[in-house]
Amino acid sequence: MVKNDNIRIKRKKADFLLYGFSYLFLILAGIFLISLPFLPIAPPSQAVGYAIMGVGILFAGSGLILYCMLLYRGICPTDALVITNKGFTSYLVGGKNGVYVEWVNIASMKVFGLTKAPMLGLTLSDTDSYVEELEGRYARMAKNNLELGIPVIAISQREVAIQIAELKTLFSRMIKGAISWEQYAAHSKKVETGEETPVVHSFTEEPDSLVEKKSSAPEEEAVTMLDMDE
Numbered sequence: 398m399v400k401n402d403n404i405r406i407k408r409k410k411a412d413f414l415l416y417g418f419s420y421l422f423l424i425l426a427g428i429f430l431i432s433l434p435f436l437p438i439a440p441p442s443q444a445v446g447y448a449i450m451g452v453g454i455l456f457a458g459s460g461l462i463l464y465c466m467l468l469y470r471g472i473c474p475t476d477a478l479v480i481t482n483k484g485f486t487s488y489l490v491g492g493k494n495g496v497y498v499e500w501v502n503i504a505s506m507k508v509f510g511l512t513k514a515p516m517l518g519l520t521l522s523d524t525d526s527y528v529e530e531l532e533g534r535y536a537r538m539a540k541n542n543l544e545l546g547i548p549v550i551a552i553s554q555r556e557v558a559i560q561i562a563e564l565k566t567l568f569s570r571m572i573k574g575a576i577s578w579e580q581y582a583a584h585s586k587k588v589e590t591g592e593e594t595p596v597v598h599s600f601t602e603e604p605d606s607l608v609e610k611k612s613s614a615p616e617e618e619a620v621t622m623l624d625m626d627e
Contacts, residue, residue, distance in 0.1 A: 417464065431453035489552065504521060507602065509605070
């Protein structure tokens with residue numbers, strides 16, 4: 398979806414069958430517990446009956462709230478990524494305001510992980526400034542990624558409503574366009590001032606490294622960590 402010259406990538410919709418039936422089960426279980434004191438099989442103690450009704454109300458209320466939230470997110474999914482000519486903002490990390498990354502800060506890009514659940518990995522030229530913008534568990538996840546030798550930014554297929562291969566193609570086009578513009582601007586400045594303005598920026602698209610099975614414990618831990626829901 399394009400709005401205000403921005404490309405908005407939506408979050409992937411939750412599995413309605415899995416979560417929907419789970420929440421409906423909570424609602425039905427709650428209704429049963431609420432009505433249990435009035436059934437022939439009701440417990441003899443009135444206090445126990447009230448306690449069961451209270452638990453039933455808790456179950457039914459929680460299930461109804463979660464079910465309504467699931468319906469809302471399915472009808473009106475929120476943004477996962479907002480892409481512009483200069484960079485992108487990821488709302489998958491960084492909380493409500495997300496984290497902004499410039500295209501020229503991306504040094505390399507590759508697809509890795511499981512074939513059925515691939516991830517787009519981005520390695521940055523200036524990793525420190527990116528990590529400094531993160532807080533809490535997002536900062537810990539980024540640091541763990543660096544320690545494990547995997548890209549500091551990993552966008553999972555489970556998180557975005559676009560195929561990872563298409564997202565990689567889009568990112569590649571935007572990165573190359575940003576680099577070309579940076580080089581053109583530097584050349585124009587050089588012509589105007591008569592001074593040499595070097596532009597040093599390298600970008601590589603690493604070969605995709607999809608694997609069906611994780612061969613080591615650290616890699617297994619990394620994929621699990623990266624797939625954490627918000």
